[in-house]
Amino acid sequence: MPAILRQTGFYLLVAFIVLFSVFPFYYAMLTSLKSGTGLFQVNYLPREIAWGNYAAILSDATFLRNLANSVFVASVVVVISLFLAVTAAYALSRIAFRGRTLLLLTVLAVSMFPQIAVLAGLFEVIRGLGLYNTLYSLIFAYMIFTLPFTVWVLTTFMRDLPIEIEEAAIVDGASPFTIVTKVFLPLMWPALVTTGLLAFIAAWNEFLFALTFVSNNDTRTVPVAIALLSGASAQEIPWGIIMAASVVVTVPLIVLVLIFQRKIISGLTAGGVKG
Amino acid sequence: MANLKLTKIRKSYGAVNVLHGIDLDIRSGEFVVFVGPSGCGKSTLLRVIAGLEDITAGTLEIDGRVVNDATPKERGIAMVFQSYALYPHMTVYDNMAFGLKLEKNNSKAEIDKRVREAAKILQIEPYLDRLPKALSGGQRQRVAIGRAITRDPKVFLFDEPLSNLDAALRVQTRIEIARLHEKMHGTTMIYVTHDQVEAMTLADRIVVLNKGNVEQVGSPMDLYNRPDNLFVARFLGSPSMNILPARLDAAPEGVAVTPEGGARLSLALPYRGAAGGNGYLGVRPEDLVPVQPGQPELFRGQVTLTESLGEVTLVYLDTGRGAEPVVAKLPGEVRLERGSTMGLAARPEALHVFDADGRAVRGARAEAVAA
Numbered sequence: 215m216p217a218i219l220r221q222t223g224f225y226l227l228v229a230f231i232v233l234f235s236v237f238p239f240y241y242a243m244l245t246s247l248k249s250g251t252g253l254f255q256v257n258y259l260p261r262e263i264a265w266g267n268y269a270a271i272l273s274d275a276t277f278l279r280n281l282a283n284s285v286f287v288a289s290v291v292v293v294i295s296l297f298l299a300v301t302a303a304y305a306l307s308r309i310a311f312r313g314r315t316l317l318l319l320t321v322l323a324v325s326m327f328p329q330i331a332v333l334a335g336l337f338e339v340i341r342g343l344g345l346y347n348t349l350y351s352l353i354f355a356y357m358i359f360t361l362p363f364t365v366w367v368l369t370t371f372m373r374d375l376p377i378e379i380e381e382a383a384i385v386d387g388a389s390p391f392t393i394v395t396k397v398f399l400p401l402m403w404p405a406l407v408t409t410g411l412l413a414f415i416a417a418w419n420e421f422l423f424a425l426t427f428v429s430n431n432d433t434r435t436v437p438v439a440i441a442l443l444s445g446a447s448a449q450e451i452p453w454g455i456i457m458a459a460s461v462v463v464t465v466p467l468i469v470l471v472l473i474f475q476r477k478i479i480s481g482l483t484a485g486g487v488k489g
Numbered sequence: 490m491a492n493l494k495l496t497k498i499r500k501s502y503g504a505v506n507v508l509h510g511i512d513l514d515i516r517s518g519e520f521v522v523f524v525g526p527s528g529c530g531k532s533t534l535l536r537v538i539a540g541l542e543d544i545t546a547g548t549l550e551i552d553g554r555v556v557n558d559a560t561p562k563e564r565g566i567a568m569v570f571q572s573y574a575l576y577p578h579m580t581v582y583d584n585m586a587f588g589l590k591l592e593k594n595n596s597k598a599e600i601d602k603r604v605r606e607a608a609k610i611l612q613i614e615p616y617l618d619r620l621p622k623a624l625s626g627g628q629r630q631r632v633a634i635g636r637a638i639t640r641d642p643k644v645f646l647f648d649e650p651l652s653n654l655d656a657a658l659r660v661q662t663r664i665e666i667a668r669l670h671e672k673m674h675g676t677t678m679i680y681v682t683h684d685q686v687e688a689m690t691l692a693d694r695i696v697v698l699n700k701g702n703v704e705q706v707g708s709p710m711d712l713y714n715r716p717d718n719l720f721v722a723r724f725l726g727s728p729s730m731n732i733l734p735a736r737l738d739a740a741p742e743g744v745a746v747t748p749e750g751g752a753r754l755s756l757a758l759p760y761r762g763a764a765g766g767n768g769y770l771g772v773r774p775e776d777l778v779p780v781q782p783g784q785p786e787l788f789r790g791q792v793t794l795t796e797s798l799g800e801v802t803l804v805y806l807d808t809g810r811g812a813e814p815v816v817a818k819l820p821g822e823v824r825l826e827r828g829s830t831m832g833l834a835a836r837p838e839a840l841h842v843f844d845a846d847g848r849a850v851r852g853a854r855a856e857a858v859a860a
Contacts, residue, residue, distance in 0.1 A: 378574035381541055386588035386640070387562030396587075400578040 239464065246457035253453050267458035276431050277459065280439040284463075287349050287435055288417040291356045292410045298357075299364035299409070300402075304394050306365070307373040308380065318369065325362035329422050332358065340427055351427040352435065356420060360413040371405040372398060407474045415467055436463045491552050491565065491643035491677050492517040493538065498547035500533055500701075507533045509701045510547065520670050520678045524688040525698035526724070532648060534698065535681045539568050539646050551644065567637035568646040571653060573629045575621040575636070581608075582617040585636045607638040610672065611665075627658045634669070645673070647680040651687065667691055685725050689713070697721050719769060719847035728774050728803065728816045730841070735770040737844070744850065746770050746842055749808070751788050758842055758850050768850070769843040774803070776839035777817035780832035788815050789832045792825045806831060 245253065249264040271277055305311075306318055336355055345351035375398065383393045399406070421437045428434055434442070440459045445452040493515040500508040507530050515521050523531040536542040538549065540561040548555050556564045567588075575584050582604055589600045608614045611631045621629055630650060637645060650666070651659045667690065670678055682688055688695050689709045697704040697712065697720070704724075705717040716722035722730045735748040737760065744760040747753040748770040772787065780786045790808035802823040805814040817833055825831065842850040 376572060376574065378570045378572050379576060382568070382570060382574040382576070382636075383587075384541065385539065385561040385566065385568045386636075387560070387591045388587075392591065397576055 239461075242457045242460050245453060246461050248454055267454040268462070270455055271458045271462060277436075277439060279432055280434050280436050281462070283349055283433060284418055284435040284437075285466075287352050287356070288414045290353050291360055291417040292414045294353070295357055295360040295364045295413050296406060296410050298361060299368045300394060300399070300406075302365050303368035303372045304390070304398070306369045308377075318366070321362050321365050325359060329359075333422065333426060336423075337426060346427060347429055347433060349428070349433060352417075352420075352424055355423040355427060356417045360416055364409045364413055367409045368402070368405055371402060375401060411470060411474060414470065418463075418467065493644065493677065493679075494548075494550040494553075495538075496548045496550070498534070498537060498549060499545045500530075500537055500542060501545045507701050508537070508545075511701075511703055513696065513703065513706065515677060515679065517677055518675050520680065520691060520693045521696060522680045522682060522688040522692035522694075523696050523698055524682055524685060524724075525704075527683060528700075529698040530701040531681045531683075531698045535646055535648055535679060538644070538679065539566055540564050541568075565643035566646055567640045567642035567644075568648065569630075569633050569637050569650045571649040573621070573626075573633045573653070575629060575632055577621055580618050580620055581613060581624070581632050581635075584621065584632055585639050588636065588640045603639045603641070604635075607635040610638065610669070611635045626654050627662060630654065630662060631665075634666075638669075638673075642676065645676050645678040647678070649682055650680075651682070651684070663687055663690060685727065689725070697724060699724075715849070715851070716771075716841065717849050719771070719843050722771050722841060722843070722849075726773055728818070730771045730773050731777075731815045732769050732771045732843075733808075733815070735768050735842075737766045737768040737842070737850075744842065746840075748787070751808070752786055754785060754787075754837075754840070756837060756840065756842060760850075767845045769847070771841035771843060772835050772839060774816045774818035775801075776835045777815075777833045778819070778835065780834040784834045786832045787834050789830065790815065792827055792829050792831055794827070795823070795825050797822055804831070806833065 244257065244260060246267050247260055247263050247265075249262075249266050252262065252264075306314060336358075340346055340351045340354065343354075345354060379397060379401075380393055383397050388396065419437060420435075421441070424435045424438045425441075428438070431439075436459070440456055440463065443452055443456050443459065444450075493513070495511050495513040495515075498508055498511040498513075499506065511534060523534060525531045533542060537544055540556070540559060540563075544557050549557055551564055561568070576587065579587065585604045585607060586600050589595050589603060604617075605614070608617055611634060613628060613631050613635060616624060616628060616632075621632065624632065630653070634650070647666070651662055654662060666680075670676075670691075680687070680691060692709055694706060695709055695712050696706050699720050705712055705721045707715075712721055713725050716725065716730075719732060723732065733748040733751070735746050735751075738745040738747070739760045740755045742755045743758045745753055745755045746768070751770075777787070788806060788808050790806040792804060793807045793814055794805040796803040796805075800821070802819050802821070804817045804819060804823065804825060806817065807814050815833070844850055
């Protein structure tokens, strides 16, 4: 029965991949629900459910402040990079000018630099602009990695929109701005949601810039805040609280993905097949 | 209500010249069809008139006003695209109202009135709330036409509007466009197609384009009966005109034409050129008839193929000169053995003579005299 063997093999592989990717998060949830010495016993099913860690983290004003910082930074990054990317994509996909391909490749090249390579230089720029230790430094820095891919994805997507639709709008008397807002944007929703979400996730998870450009507890974003959580003494690491915080930080992303999942799928496949 | 005047319009993309100085006058309310093979520049010329392409040189006037730098809207044009180009996310109603909403001074009631009027003309009222994707090809094209009508344009442009439709729908929509032109008799319409049937049936005047030049402008029958040159002669008509290389000599009546593989004919046409010049003789398939006793014979050859189409039979004749076969369109059903020999003749008025450059040789009524 090779067919059955093949199918079984396939589902075993699927099960392994799912286990491999979900287990770390599952274990974090498990740990966050433990208390006291229970932390150091290895269990794969919840023995007790203790909400103490969540209560601790959610009553911590600094952590809530950090969470709000993350939401603010990631949202502003998404809004600004989508706005810039849509306008750039219109130019790059629809207006013929000298050096267009070179410009697109340059945009792509920017995203190839490792963060650590630009860190020192960027630090000087941010200090020079007087943004050090503010959330604006992070918004500014995150554009470096969100803009290249938003510009690229939206340019490709916009290039695939039929040129006649734009020309019909021109004949109807629409200005370029009207064409972008009234004709292109509604058609680009799936692509906007997908790229926006990816930008949000990238900004939300970013660690290195957040650690470097901000030094106050009040202006930190959550990834750094979690890493810097400390216990009563240097020897004690509050694993339970760290895990609870990690879960709290992950939930918004999961919710966002679930809300937009249909759009994401149509966004990822859009333009692949005509029609 | 608008007349157009094109003066020495040129269009080039970098070093590539697409239009080589087009001169054309289009009268108000006229239905003009641009026709030509693909790549002849007909669509480019339409887009130049629309304002979707810049004019490299020359001037375009609408109602006496130079509009080279005006936007499509300022020119007062509306355009129907080959691929419909409807806005996919808007309902039929919004598609048709989009242009009107962009004009600041239109009241909601006014927009509504104009959209519903256009919908009524095109019989798309039941679909006003649907999205384009829920419509058939023919309905979509009607919405596209409706979108153009609501704007009440001075000049109405069609870019191959029927080529995405199937054969039956094409005929039906063609008739609707003809009817639309009658209803909107003040509106100038310019229509691009590669289909000569559309051109012949719709046009008040046809503009035949080839390689970025105007070959001939005239009424459909004018172009069909009196083509200015070989290109127009070959392009219009199906099957196309039989063209044979011929020798042209001076004769007492005017010109003596000797087609390859045919008899010498004397025609009362002015003879220009040196003695023994080369030229061409053209005759349409439907003008050829089996030769009768006493009639001058044009061609004699072997039947290689017959195609019966019901109302006519196409006979392909090999005249033994190696060139393309001569095609005759004979009425009714004609039974002929393959390989049998046949002679064909034509009325002298139906003969077209072209000089070595492919220009028509015309004159007073042609009279054929058997040589």
